[in-house]
Each structure stands twice: as structure tokens, then as C-alpha cells.
Amino acid sequence: MKARYFYIAMVVALMSFSAMRYHKLFSPPPYFPKPQYNFKTNPLDSATVELGRALFYDPVLSADNSISCASCHSPYNAFAHTDHPLSHGIADSVGTRNAPALFNLAWQSAFMWDGGVNHLDMQALAPISHPKEMGSSINRVIDKLRKSGRYKKIFIATYGDSSITSSKILKALAQFQLTLVSAGSKYDRVRTGKEKFTPQEKRGYTLFRLNCSGCHPEPLFSTYAFENNGLPAAATLNDFGRYSVTKRESDKNRFKVPSLRNLSYTYPYMHDGRFSTLNQVMAHYSNNFSGNNSLNKFITISSGEKVDLISFLLTLNDKEFVFDKKHQFTKITE
Amino acid sequence: MKWFVFICLVLFFAKAHTQNFLFVPKFNHQSVALDTPYTLQKDTLTISALKFYITNLHYLNKGKVVYTSGKKAHLVDFADSKTLAITEKGVFDFDAVEFNIGVDSLTSVSGVFEGDLDPANGMYWAWQSGYINFKLEGYATNSPGRLNKFIWHIGGYREPFSALRRIMIRCKRQNELVVNIQLEKLFREIDVSKDFNVMSPGSRSIKIADVLPAIFSISQ
Numbered sequence: 001m002k003a004r005y006f007y008i009a010m011v012v013a014l015m016s017f018s019a020m021r022y023h024k025l026f027s028p029p030p031y032f033p034k035p036q037y038n039f040k041t042n043p044l045d046s047a048t049v050e051l052g053r054a055l056f057y058d059p060v061l062s063a064d065n066s067i068s069c070a071s072c073h074s075p076y077n078a079f080a081h082t083d084h085p086l087s088h089g090i091a092d093s094v095g096t097r098n099a100p101a102l103f104n105l106a107w108q109s110a111f112m113w114d115g116g117v118n119h120l121d122m123q124a125l126a127p128i129s130h131p132k133e134m135g136s137s138i139n140r141v142i143d144k145l146r147k148s149g150r151y152k153k154i155f156i157a158t159y160g161d162s163s164i165t166s167s168k169i170l171k172a173l174a175q176f177q178l179t180l181v182s183a184g185s186k187y188d189r190v191r192t193g194k195e196k197f198t199p200q201e202k203r204g205y206t207l208f209r210l211n212c213s214g215c216h217p218e219p220l221f222s223t224y225a226f227e228n229n230g231l232p233a234a235a236t237l238n239d240f241g242r243y244s245v246t247k248r249e250s251d252k253n254r255f256k257v258p259s260l261r262n263l264s265y266t267y268p269y270m271h272d273g274r275f276s277t278l279n280q281v282m283a284h285y286s287n288n289f290s291g292n293n294s295l296n297k298f299i300t301i302s303s304g305e306k307v308d309l310i311s312f313l314l315t316l317n318d319k320e321f322v323f324d325k326k327h328q329f330t331k332i333t334e
Numbered sequence: 335m336k337w338f339v340f341i342c343l344v345l346f347f348a349k350a351h352t353q354n355f356l357f358v359p360k361f362n363h364q365s366v367a368l369d370t371p372y373t374l375q376k377d378t379l380t381i382s383a384l385k386f387y388i389t390n391l392h393y394l395n396k397g398k399v400v401y402t403s404g405k406k407a408h409l410v411d412f413a414d415s416k417t418l419a420i421t422e423k424g425v426f427d428f429d430a431v432e433f434n435i436g437v438d439s440l441t442s443v444s445g446v447f448e449g450d451l452d453p454a455n456g457m458y459w460a461w462q463s464g465y466i467n468f469k470l471e472g473y474a475t476n477s478p479g480r481l482n483k484f485i486w487h488i489g490g491y492r493e494p495f496s497a498l499r500r501i502m503i504r505c506k507r508q509n510e511l512v513v514n515i516q517l518e519k520l521f522r523e524i525d526v527s528k529d530f531n532v533m534s535p536g537s538r539s540i541k542i543a544d545v546l547p548a549i550f551s552i553s554q
Contacts (some may be wrong), residue, residue, distance in 0.1 A: 041445055090426060092405055118463040121445035125460035138454045166454040170446045245462060277342065 008072040025049055026106070029183050031191060035106040037120060037178060042171045044178065047158040050330075052176025054154065055169065055196040057329040060144050061128055069127065069173075072099040073326050077322065079103060079180065079260035095240060098273035100258060101266040103321065108224045113255045113271040114241045115226060120174045138166045147167070180327060182261050183219075184320035197315065204312025207305055211285075215257045221316060226254040231284065234272050241271065242301070261316045265310055278313060352509070353401075355420040355431070357393065357410050359384055359515040366517060368412055374518055381517070383471040384412040385457060387437050387450070391420060391430040394502070400511070401426045407437060409457065410449040425544050428507055436467025436498040439491035462534060465489055467497050468546060470520070477530040484526050488542050490535020497535065497543035498532040505552040519549045551554075 026042045028035075059068045073079040079102035097113055109115040111247065117126055129137050145151045156162045158172070189195040196203045197205060208216075215227050226242040233240070233253050242251035255271045269275040275284065286301050301309065321327075359366040359376060376497045388410060391403035400444040403422055411417045417502070442464050447454060448500070457466045466489040490497045505511060523545045532538045 038445070112461075116462045117460075118443045119445045122453065122460070122463050125458065129460045142454065165448060166452055167446045167448045170453075175447075247495070332526075 002257065003134075020183055026181065027181050029188065029192070029219075032183065033107065033220070036109040037174075039178075042121065042146075042174060043193045044175055045158075048172050049175045050177055051154055051158050052172035052174070053327075055329065056175055056176050061124075061141055061149070063140070063233075069124070070329065072101050072127075076265070076322060076323075077101070078265040078318075080184065080266040082267055097108050097271050098268060102177060103180045103261065103318075104220055104259060105180065106178050107220055110224070110256065114243075114245050114247050120177065121170045124170055124173045137171070141169065146193040180321075182318040183320040185194055185261060185318040186315040188219070188318075190315070198311070200308050201315055202213055202312075203305075204308040204310070207301060207309045208312050211301070212260075216260050221260040222257045225257060226251065227257050228252075228254045229257075229285075231270060231274070234274065239272065260313055262318055264317045265322055272291060278310050279306070282310065341509040342442055343476040345430065345553070351423065351425045353393070353422040353426070354526055355388075355422075355513060356510055357418050357513050357515060359412060359455075361518050362516075362523040374521055377476045377521065379517075380470060380474075380520065381412075381470065383469060384410075384515075385466075386410055386435060386468040387457065387465065388420065389411045389434040390500075391431065391433040393426060394430040394432055395426070395428045398507070398550055399432075400428055405449045405450075406533060408411040409455060418452060426504075430502055430504045431511065431552070432500065432502040434498055434500045434551070436489065436543075439490070439496065440463075440497060442491040459487075459489065459534070464491050466537065467499075467543070470517075473522075473528045476527045477511060484530040486529075486542055487533045488539050488546070492535065493548075495537070495540055497539050499543055499547050501547040503550065503552050506554055514551050514553060516549045516551060520545055 007058075025046060026039075034162070051219050055166075056069045059065045059071075061068060070079075072081045074081060081099035102114070105111075105120055109118070111120065111123045111155070117123045125138055128141060142164055145155075151164065152162050155164055155168070159168060185297075186195060186197075190197055215225075215229070216222055240252045242254040242256075243249070245251075263278060267276050269278075269281055282301075286306065359380070361372045362373070366372065366381055368384070371378050373379075381512055386409075387407055389407045389409070391405075392399045393401040393403075401422065401424065403420060408420050409417060425459040433542075434469065441447075441451065451465070453460075457469065458464070459466065466487045468486070470484075470486045470488075472484060473482045474484050475482055480483070488497050520542070524542055529538055529542070532542060
């Protein structure tokens with residue numbers, strides 16, 4: 001009988017210990033909604049997150065060992081890419097797109113600007129196999145990792161055996177990316193009562209709620225649905241967004257709504273990176289807003305209001321997240 | 335000694351009591367080998383790859399499921415003889431079998447799996463997530479493709495372009511069910527001079543998926 005209580009106590013202790021570890025790896029604030037990602041099929045674990053981090057920064061994933069995920073998704077840009085709007089002229093209609101920022105991915109269930117990828121675990125297969133991105137294949141990546149003494153050791157340390165499979169690689173990459181939670185902006189500190197908005201930010205907040213929150217609702221600042229925000233289709237790119245996945249006429253020129261957190265780090269903006277400043281974005285929304293969608297209405301804001309709105313948007317920058325060492329490159333000790 | 339006899343008995347029954355589901359591709363009753371030319375009507379056809387998913391295999395008796403295959407998804411690859419049979423342990427009476435050609439939508443949106451559903455098997459689309467249900471590649475003199483190549487990658491789980499097809503075939507109970515894949519029917523229904531390159535979900539993929547149930551039959 002005593003032994004049984006002891007056993008139960010041990011189980012409870014173990015459970016709370018693993019809950020603590022989980023808490024450390026993934027701890028969104030209480031006002032965030034329930035994540036979309038099913039953690040039951042891939043429970044976070046610090047060793048696996050570290051493996052994912054090593055893979056994310058390792059050019060071994062590309063055909064000629066020259067490009068890593070971080071080449072296009074830099075931690076200092078909230079994991080977006082700022083050099084050039086179109087990440088390396090990619091063929092097909094899926095190419096020619098701006099590398100999106102990576103954070104709060106656990107709340108999304110469709111990835112890429114057109115939602116072509118249906119699960120975070122599967123996302124890495126796309127860049128790895130794209131001839132103009134990493135030009136490799138998951139089989140070649142597995143072969144290369146199997147030949148690496150360093151990864152053999154890491155896989156043993158992580159999984160207790162040295163077998164290297166696509167499932168382990170993809171789940172580790174997903175785990176690292178799931179830990180990229182951005183919830184440390186001024187907006188969040190205001191929300192938790194630690195700070196206050198300036199009068200200008202407050203005015204911007206009101207304008208934001210009036211005009212933008214239909215598609216960019218708090219606290220994630222996106223519905224992650226597919227909308228047309230009135231951008232004229234770029235004639236040269238032939239990219240119809242969601243339409244290429246669903247082939248539904250009504251999905252033409254709809255793109256996944258991006259979050260508005262970390263905008264100071266993620267320029268240029270929009271799926272094709274056509275705007276490089278927030279002023280240009282504001283000019284677009286106040287002049288050309290003619291999307292053929294349910295929220296179709298003209299946004300009329302004065303130039304003074306534009307400044308207010310931008311000052312609010314800047315409170316969504318999360319410096320803590322962008323400079324967080326635990327998301328940056330690290331040399332794994334063997 | 336007693337144990338030895340027991341083990342022998344178990345082995346004997348285990349062997350006698352397996353149910354085999356064996357796939358054989360054919361052109362007009364002739365078994366097909368890979369990379370070998372066959373003449374069909376006015377075309378010469380060579381198959382270089384044939385791979386497909388068989389999932390949710392059920393054995394039925396009088397309309398009721400009597401046995402559900404232990405393996406939820408099975409990838410048949412004609413380049414790998416180990417994959418040509420689905421083996422079940424057990425005895426049961428049945429008068430029909432039922433199975434999917436392809437991977438269902440729930441599995442398609444549930445992330446990464448190992449084994450037959452491993453995306454490294456070359457049956458997964460990376461840029462538009464989803465499994466290729468049925469893959470047939472080869473050469474046809476009527477194909478306008480480069481070197482007369484034709485490529486059929488049939489799949490997609492989103493409506494209205496879901497390419498999954500479930501079929502039921504009546505059959506007599508036999509320990510080894512030989513499932514013929516009558517490829518000539520595909521080439522009769524699909525004009526390879528027009529649809530020689532089908533590699534994404536859509537209406538052309540559906541057109542081929544609609545023919546798939548008819549190409550499977552069981553030798554009696």
C-alpha cells in the first residue's frame with residue numbers, strides 16, 4: 001500500500017517536472033489563444049529543440065552545403081529576410097516570394113503565403129527539395145547526416161539511438177520553430193499592466209481596432225486566414241496566391257494574412273516584398289484599398305492618423321524575442 | 335521436447351493461416367515487367383515506375399467487416415518485390431475485399447509519419463502538401479513528352495479534387511488473392527498524347543483517379 005502511494009507521488013512529481021520543462025520551452029502568455037499545433041504527436045523536449053536548432057543553422061541541409069534555413073530566416077530579422085524582396089528567383093508560381101518572418105507558428109495550420117503546406121512538420125521538405133532554394137532532397141540530407149559523426153552523437157543523445165530518419169529531422173526542426181514565441185513587445189507589457197501607451201500610441205491603437213483588426217486581430221495580429229488586401233497583382237510574377245492551392249476563382253489574389261508583430265525587423269513587406277517602409281504600406285491602405293473581400297471598405301485616414309497608426313504598430317516590436325540568445329546559432333558541444 | 339512440438343505446431347498453423355494479398359500488373363492478361371516494351375493498340379509502352387498506396391484494407395463477409403488489415407497504409411512499389419504482398423495472420427471467411435487507393439485526408443493533414451507514409455518514399459508533394467496516391471511513369475510512343483516520357487502522379491485530398499478512391503471487389507475465399515492491375519484499361523481511357531504530364535491535384539488528376547477502381551480485379 002505504502003509502495004503504491006510512493007509510486008503515485010513519483011509519477012506526479014515526474015509529471016510536474018516534465019510540465020515545468022515544457023513550460024520553459026513553450027510558455028505563451030495566458031491571453032494567447034489555444035495553439036493549433038498538436039503537441040501530443042510531437043511533445044517538446046529540450047534535447048530535440050536543440051537538435052532542431054542545430055539543423056536550422058546548418059548548411060548541411062543544402063545540396064552544396066552553402067545555405068541554411070537561417071540564410072533566408074535570420075534571427076535578427078525575426079527570422080525573415082531583408083536583403084532582397086524575392087528569396088532567390090524561384091521557378092514556378094510558388095517561387096518569387098518574400099521569406100516570411102517565423103514566430104508564433106504554433107498558432108498556424110497552413111504555411112507559406114498560399115497555405116500550400118498543411119503542417120509545420122512537413123514545411124522543411126519544401127525548401128530542402130526546391131532546386132533554387134536548397135536543391136537537396138530529404139534522402140540526401142539523411143545520407144549526409146548519417147555520415148556525420150557529430151550528428152550521430154547528437155541523435156544518440158536525443159533519441160537514445162543513432163538511427164536518422166526524416167521523421168526525426170522534421171520533428172526536430174518543427175520543435176525548434178515552435179519555441180519561437182514572440183510575446184514580449186511593449187503591447188504585451190501594456191496588456192499585462194507593466195507599461196502604458198503614450199497618447200499617440202493610444203490614438204493609433206484606436207485607429208488600428210477600427211480599420212485593421214478584422215484581418216490582423218490581437219494578440220497574434222493575424223487571423224492567419226487568406227485575404228485580399230487590395231494589392232494589385234504584380235504583372236510580372238503571375239502569382240495568384242491561395243488560388244494556386246484551391247483553384248477557386250474567389251481565392252485569386254488572396255494571401256495569408258501576416259502578423260504585424262516585429263515589423264521593424266521584417267521589411268520588406270507583403271508576399272512579394274513590394275513595400276520597403278511602413279509609410280508605403282499606409283499609403284497603400286489609405287489609397288488603394290479595394291480588395292474583393294467581405295471586409296471591403298475604403299480606409300480613410302489623414303496623414304496625422306497614419307503617423308499615429310505607425311506609432312502603435314511600433315509597439316509590436318519584440319526586441320526581447322529578436323535578440324534572444326536561445327534562438328540564435330549555437331555550437332553544440334559533442 | 336514438448337515445447338519443440340508446440341513451436342512446430344504454432345509455426346505450421348501460422349504458415350497455413352496467413353492471408354495474402356498479392357499485386358500483379360498486367361497488359362491484356364500478360365504480366366508486366368518494368369523497363370520492358372509492350373505493344374498496345376498502336377502504341378508501344380514501357381513502364382519505368384509503378385507505385386501506389388493501398389490503405390484501410392477490409393475483408394468482408396455478407397456485407398460485414400470480418401477483418402481489418404493490421405497495416406493501415408501499404409505502399410506498393412514494383413521496383414521492390416518485398417512490397418508486392420500484404421500479409422495477414424489469421425483465418426476468416428470472406429466474400430469481398432474493400433480498400434482505398436490512396437491516403438485519406440485526415441492522414442494527409444496530420445504531419446510526418448514513419449514507414450510506408452515516410453515523405454522520403456518519393457510519394458509526397460512538398461510544395462502542395464499531400465500524398466501521391468498513384469504514380470505511373472514510363473514511355474509511350476504516342477506521348478509528346480521529352481523522349482516520349484509520360485508522368486502520372488495522381489493525388490490530392492482537398493475537395494473538389496480529392497483523388498482518393500475506395501473500391502470493393504467480390505471474390506472467393508482463397509489464401510492467396512491475386513489482384514490484377516490491368517494497366518491497358520488506363521491507356522484505353524486516358525489519351526497519353528494529351529495527358530502525358532499530370533503532376534498536381536486538379537481536374538486532370540481526377541480524370542485518371544476515376545479510372546483507377548476499374549483497373550483492379552481479382553483472379554478467381
